[in-house]
Amino acid sequence: MLEFELDGKAMQVPDGTLVIEAAHQAGIYIPHFCYHKKLSIAANCRMCLVQVEKAPKPMPACATPVTNGMKVFTHSDLAVKAQKNVMEFLLINHPLDCPICDQGGECQLQDLAVGYGSSGSRYQEKKRVVSDKDLGPLVSTDMTRCINCTRCIRFTQEIAGLMELGQAFRGDRAEVMPFIEKTVDSELSGNIIDLCPVGALTSKPFRFSARTWELARRKSVSPHDGLGSNLIVQTQHNRVMRVLPLENEQINECWLSDKERFSYEGLNSQGDNGRLTKPMVKQGGQWQEVDWNVALDYAAHALRDVAKNHGAASIGALVSPHATLEEMALSAKLMRGIGSENIDFRLRQSDFSTDGKRQGAPWLGMKVAEISALDRVLVVGSFLRKDHPLIAQRLRQTAKKGTQVSLIHAADDDLLLKLFAKAIAAPSQLPTLLAEVVKAVAELKGAATDPALAKVEAGDTAKKIATSLVSGSNVGILLGNFAQQHPQAATLNALTQQLAGLLGAKFGFLGEAANSVGGYVAAAVPFAAGMNAAAMLATPRKVYLLLGAEPELDCADGALALAAMKQASSVIMLSPFKSQAALDYADVLLPVAPFSETSGTFVNTEGRVQSFYAVTKPSGEARPAWKVLRVLGNLLELDGFGYESSEQVRDEVLGGKPEFVSGLNNSLAGVAIELAAAAGVERIADVPIHFADALARRAPALQATADAVAPTARMSAAMLTKLGVTAGEQVKVGSGGMKCPEAGTAILVAKLDSGVPDSCVRIAAAHAATAGLGAMFATVTVERA
Amino acid sequence: MLIDKNMLSEATLKKIDREVAKYPADQKQSAVMAALIFAQDEKGWLANETISLVAKYLDMPEMAVYEVASFYNMYDMQPVGKYKLTVCTNLPCALSGGVHAAEYLKGKLGIDFNETTPDGKFTLKEGECMGACGDAPVMLVNNKHMRCFMAPEEIDRLLEECK
Amino acid sequence: MALLQAINPLLSAGWQRDGHEWRLENDSGWRLKDYEARGGYQSLKKILAAKMSPDDVIAEVKKSVLRGRGGAGFPTGLKWSFMPKGSPEKYIVCNTDEGEPGTFKDRDIQRFDPHAVIEGMIIAAHAVGAARGYNYIHGEIYELYQRFEEALDEARAAGYIGQNILGSGLSFELFAHQGWGAYICGEETGLLESIEGKKGQPRYKPPFPANVGLYGKPTTINNTETFASIPYILRDGGDAFLNLGKPNNGGTKLFSVSGHVNRPGNFEVPMGTPFPKLLEMAGGMRGGRKLKAVIPGGSSAPVLPADIIMDCTLDYDSIAKAGSMFGSGAVIVMDETVCMVQALERLSWFYYEESCGQCTPCREGTGWLHKVIQRIEHGHGRPEDLDLLNDVSNNIMGRTICALGDAAALPVLSFTKHFKSEFEYHIEHKKCLVPREIQKAGSIFHTRLMAGATC
Ligand SMILES: Cc1cc2nc3c(=O)[nH]c(=O)nc-3n(C[C@H](O)[C@H](O)[C@H](O)COP(=O)(O)O)c2cc1C
Numbered sequence A: 001m002l003e004f005e006l007d008g009k010a011m012q013v014p015d016g017t018l019v020i021e022a023a024h025q026a027g028i029y030i031p032h033f034c035y036h037k038k039l040s041i042a043a044n045c046r047m048c049l050v051q052v053e054k055a056p057k058p059m060p061a062c063a064t065p066v067t068n069g070m071k072v073f074t075h076s077d078l079a080v081k082a083q084k085n086v087m088e089f090l091l092i093n094h095p096l097d098c099p100i101c102d103q104g105g106e107c108q109l110q111d112l113a114v115g116y117g118s119s120g121s122r123y124q125e126k127k128r129v130v131s132d133k134d135l136g137p138l139v140s141t142d143m144t145r146c147i148n149c150t151r152c153i154r155f156t157q158e159i160a161g162l163m164e165l166g167q168a169f170r171g172d173r174a175e176v177m178p179f180i181e182k183t184v185d186s187e188l189s190g191n192i193i194d195l196c197p198v199g200a201l202t203s204k205p206f207r208f209s210a211r212t213w214e215l216a217r218r219k220s221v222s223p224h225d226g227l228g229s230n231l232i233v234q235t236q237h238n239r240v241m242r243v244l245p246l247e248n249e250q251i252n253e254c255w256l257s258d259k260e261r262f263s264y265e266g267l268n269s270q271g272d273n274g275r276l277t278k279p280m281v282k283q284g285g286q287w288q289e290v291d292w293n294v295a296l297d298y299a300a301h302a303l304r305d306v307a308k309n310h311g312a313a314s315i316g317a318l319v320s321p322h323a324t325l326e327e328m329a330l331s332a333k334l335m336r337g338i339g340s341e342n343i344d345f346r347l348r349q350s351d352f353s354t355d356g357k358r359q360g361a362p363w364l365g366m367k368v369a370e371i372s373a374l375d376r377v378l379v380v381g382s383f384l385r386k387d388h389p390l391i392a393q394r395l396r397q398t399a400k401k402g403t404q405v406s407l408i409h410a411a412d413d414d415l416l417l418k419l420f421a422k423a424i425a426a427p428s429q430l431p432t433l434l435a436e437v438v439k440a441v442a443e444l445k446g447a448a449t450d451p452a453l454a455k456v457e458a459g460d461t462a463k464k465i466a467t468s469l470v471s472g473s474n475v476g477i478l479l480g481n482f483a484q485q486h487p488q489a490a491t492l493n494a495l496t497q498q499l500a501g502l503l504g505a506k507f508g509f510l511g512e513a514a515n516s517v518g519g520y521v522a523a524a525v526p527f528a529a530g531m532n533a534a535a536m537l538a539t540p541r542k543v544y545l546l547l548g549a550e551p552e553l554d555c556a557d558g559a560l561a562l563a564a565m566k567q568a569s570s571v572i573m574l575s576p577f578k579s580q581a582a583l584d585y586a587d588v589l590l591p592v593a594p595f596s597e598t599s600g601t602f603v604n605t606e607g608r609v610q611s612f613y614a615v616t617k618p619s620g621e622a623r624p625a626w627k628v629l630r631v632l633g634n635l636l637e638l639d640g641f642g643y644e645s646s647e648q649v650r651d652e653v654l655g656g657k658p659e660f661v662s663g664l665n666n667s668l669a670g671v672a673i674e675l676a677a678a679a680g681v682e683r684i685a686d687v688p689i690h691f692a693d694a695l696a697r698r699a700p701a702l703q704a705t706a707d708a709v710a711p712t713a714r715m716s717a718a719m720l721t722k723l724g725v726t727a728g729e730q731v732k733v734g735s736g737g738m739k740c741p742e743a744g745t746a747i748l749v750a751k752l753d754s755g756v757p758d759s760c761v762r763i764a765a766a767h768a769a770t771a772g773l774g775a776m777f778a779t780v781t782v783e784r785a
Numbered sequence B: 001m002l003i004d005k006n007m008l009s010e011a012t013l014k015k016i017d018r019e020v021a022k023y024p025a026d027q028k029q030s031a032v033m034a035a036l037i038f039a040q041d042e043k044g045w046l047a048n049e050t051i052s053l054v055a056k057y058l059d060m061p062e063m064a065v066y067e068v069a070s071f072y073n074m075y076d077m078q079p080v081g082k083y084k085l086t087v088c089t090n091l092p093c094a095l096s097g098g099v100h101a102a103e104y105l106k107g108k109l110g111i112d113f114n115e116t117t118p119d120g121k122f123t124l125k126e127g128e129c130m131g132a133c134g135d136a137p138v139m140l141v142n143n144k145h146m147r148c149f150m151a152p153e154e155i156d157r158l159l160e161e162c163k
Numbered sequence C: 001m002a003l004l005q006a007i008n009p010l011l012s013a014g015w016q017r018d019g020h021e022w023r024l025e026n027d028s029g030w031r032l033k034d035y036e037a038r039g040g041y042q043s044l045k046k047i048l049a050a051k052m053s054p055d056d057v058i059a060e061v062k063k064s065v066l067r068g069r070g071g072a073g074f075p076t077g078l079k080w081s082f083m084p085k086g087s088p089e090k091y092i093v094c095n096t097d098e099g100e101p102g103t104f105k106d107r108d109i110q111r112f113d114p115h116a117v118i119e120g121m122i123i124a125a126h127a128v129g130a131a132r133g134y135n136y137i138h139g140e141i142y143e144l145y146q147r148f149e150e151a152l153d154e155a156r157a158a159g160y161i162g163q164n165i166l167g168s169g170l171s172f173e174l175f176a177h178q179g180w181g182a183y184i185c186g187e188e189t190g191l192l193e194s195i196e197g198k199k200g201q202p203r204y205k206p207p208f209p210a211n212v213g214l215y216g217k218p219t220t221i222n223n224t225e226t227f228a229s230i231p232y233i234l235r236d237g238g239d240a241f242l243n244l245g246k247p248n249n250g251g252t253k254l255f256s257v258s259g260h261v262n263r264p265g266n267f268e269v270p271m272g273t274p275f276p277k278l279l280e281m282a283g284g285m286r287g288g289r290k291l292k293a294v295i296p297g298g299s300s301a302p303v304l305p306a307d308i309i310m311d312c313t314l315d316y317d318s319i320a321k322a323g324s325m326f327g328s329g330a331v332i333v334m335d336e337t338v339c340m341v342q343a344l345e346r347l348s349w350f351y352y353e354e355s356c357g358q359c360t361p362c363r364e365g366t367g368w369l370h371k372v373i374q375r376i377e378h379g380h381g382r383p384e385d386l387d388l389l390n391d392v393s394n395n396i397m398g399r400t401i402c403a404l405g406d407a408a409a410l411p412v413l414s415f416t417k418h419f420k421s422e423f424e425y426h427i428e429h430k431k432c433l434v435p436r437e438i439q440k441a442g443s444i445f446h447t448r449l450m451a452g453a454t455c
């Protein structure tokens, strides 16, 4: 502890505290631009100059560590004069266009200029003009306003992991820019908008749409990946205008991924693929907009009739993992009420052999914040950067501090983090790779292994990973979306459990969706006799109840799902959105509120309960889904649907509102390990970040990013040669035909990707262009088109 | 000579390798200044493609290389003539004819600073202190060769030599 | 034939050039054999043979009161003693990025005596425990970079650098790093960034290089002349070196004299030599004209009017007392034909050009200063401009990451202070006090006096 004096008051701070941090703790504001607590110290803006006793010159508070006995004056004449002088320098070349600047009202320069600037400028020369840069569809530039604080540059380098921006040239010719003709493609790029203290970098979708002080600010929770980032949603005239991060050090820190920031555009989408704003019923092949009571009656009838005539088991419910806890719980209750156990939210999962063998709901296995404290990490089966951008960011930071991160996966994407070791192989080989690591760790530990691993021999990479893991004192193993979607997910889970046991490590799942944990808690999974998501499609049902799900894009096998929907006598869809596919196969469309228009709860991947309120009124005639389900329950004369609020539903499910849910456990009992080999060309299906859910798919700006390019057939050079195809040519991809007779073919452009293992082809899922291909995990045929 | 935009010559790469070896194994980036010098020697100037090539070879983000190329004066980010003449006009040189030498050159070549003669032979640049003020006027020929005491007769001689 | 005139030549004792043509090809005496012939590498051998401890080497250097020749004048022995003991990876860096207008001594050291720098660096490496070193060489002297590489090859072949030097167990690898045109890389942390393959933007200090230097490791960085002085200190002893000069100002020093003298060039004289003596050695005022002003320590140092400088001796204390800085020992001499507004315009242009652009006061202020001075020079000055120049300069001073900010401000403050009336005249009459033709005649190409001691 250090003792010092700040503006005349005695203070105690820990060693290494900077003056600006100490001031912050004491509630004293020191003006600053370049300093940011999450970024390295640049000390270049010089706005934070303060007086330090005995120092001949003013010192930058952001770069001056507190020392014992130091006396700091933040508002003395010397300090204020220095700050004012710096402000004058900052303003001489800054345009005075606040009235038309999008940053107006939330500009640190503007705010400070009011307090520190002088009224007239002594600078009579022509102001500098800097050309604008094209940073892509998300970030708009007005570089003449840039004050060269370099926050955005440091962000791309340090947080996003790749220096996409730099400061070129020198002196007052210095310009912040991307490499010529490159855009900023990071999945975290929107954060530079928040970081820019002036109006040089602003939100392109938001640009000129409103003045910031006219916006209402409301808290919410991100409906996308399992992290559950905290949001500030800004609204005007009952419309979401902008989304910003709500700082929460335990979860998203002060960041958002671009998906979380810009998906709100989908909330305002229109047209045949846009928002569904009126209940609709299809009669005689014709869609008709109807009143709610007509639509609900229709739906209730359909459910009741089929249950009566064909048995309730002929009804299946597919619930989006992005639905709220309350929606999931009521769907489950409704289904069980009418006598069907067929409900599932695990739409992209393909291996359900763990059902009945789980000891609890699968979860992260640790707190999100604890990830940052791990000293050894093994990630298994994850497109980490795109599936979990902010968790990837956390690992990036810990890796920089020396944490050894290793990866077992089917694709060698650049995670922009320093990997200690990586083992990349065809999807079918992942269990074996993991088994090798188990074996190697057991050998190092002198422990016995599962007899199922008798034939496994650890290769060099597995040994390297094992050595790393064994040397750690705080080890974590994380199973990604790919591992969870894998046809041998049970084996991967069981092996991980063994590995964690050997190491005394934590292990868990990186939740794919906002309610991947909540779905279990809400019991939106089939118990004993019910059918899981895959079974409901493989053995088609007569009636499907869809809640927020778009089966052809959200399920493990889009072709199979589409076929199942088409053959059903009735598809009742509760959704915020229309789609061509749904117009084709559904017969009732019930417009429900997306997350921004309803109250609800997401249980994030660490089991944290996060409830939120509606930030706007529902669009058109849309209603919160929990209310729609309540009415349906009542119409079907089911017991226990008398809820008056979504909170009541939540409290019933959770027994109140705990901070974290209980009953989380990743262990399995009685799962046999199977190490299979595959023959043929294996498909590697990623779910591209902006295709992953219905909302993101409808956000135009996100769909214009590099992350949203149409799927291609990516393969290694060897594979291209084998097929006699050159990159850029078209190939015809056919499903191996084993699992789904419905699967068709896709014509795709072949692309060289040295990160794809030989004898594999990487083809994105969750896209109309590839939905027809069938299962995400399957062998495929590839030939020149 | 045919210039391949898409690669650096073996000879250039070899020179870069020699530089890389001067630094600790994990500090390849230290060779970027030298690599850009060699790349400029080979291509005449630093086009964006060339910068990308250097970035790839040294495992650096392109922007990091661009920062370097645009920060140091002697990298040419635009095409230059066969002979780039850089004249120092700083105070010490100016006191001993630096400005006059520049004026003389401008007259002889019929171009101003930052211009290239129509035949593509000469580019004229105004330089910063070259650390040779005692030998003013000083000028650099193609960055690497310094000429001192550049009185008009000397300048004539230099132009004569530049074939 | 001696290149320069010198009193008590130490560094420049062996410098020679054959023939009259000023061409590098005409240099001789820089090779290893020549350096050895005049006693080169004897100091190193002596240290190794006597197993002189690092502490003893540092003590000797401290005794010599050698002060850094790069400009700041920090005592070298003291600087070396800041290096942490025992940490495994440390660096020695030589600063040959000489680019301060008026300074050209390091170039001649590299030209005539590269091995003195190498020997000095090896001794320094031993003293601070560094196993690797770099010599950062100014971009514009590429030919001397090549010469240094050749000298390194010679030294390597002779076993002076590399593994197990002369069987002593000491190992030291030394390399040259070529700059490419950025004055700011002369600033020591800008230089380190540059070696790391980045823009040469200075780092905020502390931490100082002795703790966090090249690649984040403890690093000692000294000027070329500083290193070149080391072998002589170890050869003759610290006391002898100190006694060449005067207390607190040890040794001899190279002075780069440029501008309106008959024989511009480098002159080695003991610290404390009266300024008029140096002027005389440089052949006196060109054309017999009257001395107007001198910038005594490189372009960043405040200018001194003739009467003040003529009373000074060449050492840190005397120059500081006169209100300027000893700096790097670069003496820019200006006679009565100089328009001080125009002279300042040239200087302020330089700092504007060379600001790295990192910190606000320097990035924005250097351009502002230049624009105001330029408008005065062009006859568009305003009465309030002198106050403005003062204000802007003072607002840059002491508010920046590195000393370039100060370097840009000091000339402005001193020119407008000592030659205020000339600026006022310019503003009022919209033209120079010194008629254009006279200025032009004064700064026309100067045919160097080739004869005599300087060639
Ligand atoms: C703007 C600026 C430019 C400098 N240029 C040089 C230079 O060209 N050569 C040099 O040796 N030192 C230069 N210095 C000083 C160095 O930062 C450093 O103090 C010096 O190299 C230390 O060596 P010394 O202790 O041997 O003098 C410069 C400093 C500043 C602020």
Ligand code: SF4
Pocket (backbone or CB within 6 Å): C184, C201, C202, C354, C355, C356, C357, C358, C359, C360, C362, C363, C400, C401, C402, C403, C404, C405
């Ligand atoms: S003072 Fe100037 S040169 Fe030095 S760091 Fe700041 S901007 Fe760069």
Ligand code: FES
Pocket (backbone or CB within 6 Å): A031, A032, A033, A034, A035, A042, A043, A044, A045, A046, A047, A048, A049, A060, A061, A062, A063
């Ligand atoms: S905040 Fe301290 S210098 Fe910018």
